Amino acid sequence: MTLAIFDLDNTLIADDSDYLWGQFLVNKGVVDKTTYEQINAQFYQDYKNGTLDIIAFLRFALKPLVDNQLDQLHIWRDQFMSQIVPSILLTAAQELVEKHRAQSHTLLVITATNRFITAPIVEKYGIDNLIATTPELINGRYTGEITGVPCFQQGKVTLLNDWLKQTGETLQGSYFYSDSHNDLPLLSLVDHPVAVDADEKLSSVALEKGWAMITLRN
Numbered sequence: 395m396t397l398a399i400f401d402l403d404n405t406l407i408a409d410d411s412d413y414l415w416g417q418f419l420v421n422k423g424v425v426d427k428t429t430y431e432q433i434n435a436q437f438y439q440d441y442k443n444g445t446l447d448i449i450a451f452l453r454f455a456l457k458p459l460v461d462n463q464l465d466q467l468h469i470w471r472d473q474f475m476s477q478i479v480p481s482i483l484l485t486a487a488q489e490l491v492e493k494h495r496a497q498s499h500t501l502l503v504i505t506a507t508n509r510f511i512t513a514p515i516v517e518k519y520g521i522d523n524l525i526a527t528t529p530e531l532i533n534g535r536y537t538g539e540i541t542g543v544p545c546f547q548q549g550k551v552t553l554l555n556d557w558l559k560q561t562g563e564t565l566q567g568s569y570f571y572s573d574s575h576n577d578l579p580l581l582s583l584v585d586h587p588v589a590v591d592a593d594e595k596l597s598s599v600a601l602e603k604g605w606a607m608i609t610l611r612n
Contacts, residue, residue, distance in 0.1 A: 397563050398494035399554075399580075400521070401572035402505040402512055405590045406491075407482040408611060411515060412455060412507040413438045414482070418474050419458055442593065444575055448506070448544045456529055459510060459536035467510070467536075475514050483518060486610040490571070491519050500563055504554060504580070506546040510536075525553050550580045571608075575599065 403410040416434040419425045433454060440446040459467060494501060502523040503516045509526040516524050528541040542556075543549045558564065568584040570577070575595035581587040589600035589607045600607050 395563065396497070396499045397502060397565060397568040397584075398491075398499040399502045399504055399568065399570040399584065400487075400491070401570075401574065401577055401590075402503050402515065403507055404573040405571055405610070406484065406487040406503070406519060407479075407515065408484055409482045410438065410441075410507075411479075411482075411511050414478055415474060415511050416455070418478055419470070422470065422473075424462070424470070425458060441574075441576065444595070446546075446576075448546045448549075452508075452527065452540060452544060453538065456508065456536065456538050456540075459529055460538040464531075464534050464536075471510070471514065474511075479515055479518070484610050485612055488519060490610065491521065494569070495520075499569075502557075504545065504550050506544065506550070506576070508540075523557075525550070525557055547576050548579050550577065551583060554580065572596070581605070 400406050403412065413434060416430065420427050420431050437446065437451045437454065491501060500523065501521045502525065503512070503521050504525040505512050506527055509524065509528045512526050513524060525545055527545040530537045530539040530541050543552055545553050565584055567586075569586040569588060570581055570584040571588045571590045572581060573590050573592050573596065575593055578596070578599060587605045589596050589605055591609050591611055592600060592607060597607065
């Protein structure tokens with residue numbers, strides 16, 4: 395069955411959910427505004443520049459999960475989903491998902507942002523399959539570590555290959571939609587790479603290679 399793979403942040407949604415979650419925690423007073431906001435912004439810039447230290451970022455990003463009880467984290471996440479997420483969902487993205495669904499394609503989101511944040515967002519698009527950075531949860535508490543490798547750059551390829559072995563799916567006829575040059579390793583593997591509202595570096599590569607380029611912004 396044909397596989398339709400979607401990046402999440404700035405592809406299916408109109409912003410970066412990891413960054414927005416951090417800002418949400420700042421506004422809730424969960425983390426210190428001055429230090430957290432500054433560090434969060436720097437990591438986001440590093441991501442856009444292609445210089446992100448993913449291990450250092452994960453230590454930072456997962457700390458609020460470590461420092462708070464699971465029940466409270468779920469309350470905050472529900473608030474995030476109701477207060478922040480609706481404004482970044484994209485009608486055109488949902489229409490694209492439905493176009494692939496109508497063709498009986500297997501739908502998959504693959505994202506560097508951790509599963510705690512992304513799972514309920516992906517559910518909004520009616521997509522059952524998600525590969526994401528997975529925070530380690532032991533005895534009802536997050537540890538600050540992750541399970542497996544970070545779902546970032548070449549790590550997306552590694553985790554996708556593991557998923558293909560588990561599911562029996564293949565990349566024959568596959569699509570991958572992404573906005574970021576960080577996804578070039580995976581974009582280079584699929585039969586139909588599509589640059590979506592792409593950053594400058596990805597736009598340049600897409601033009602050079604003759605890849606499809608689209609926008610999902612309303």
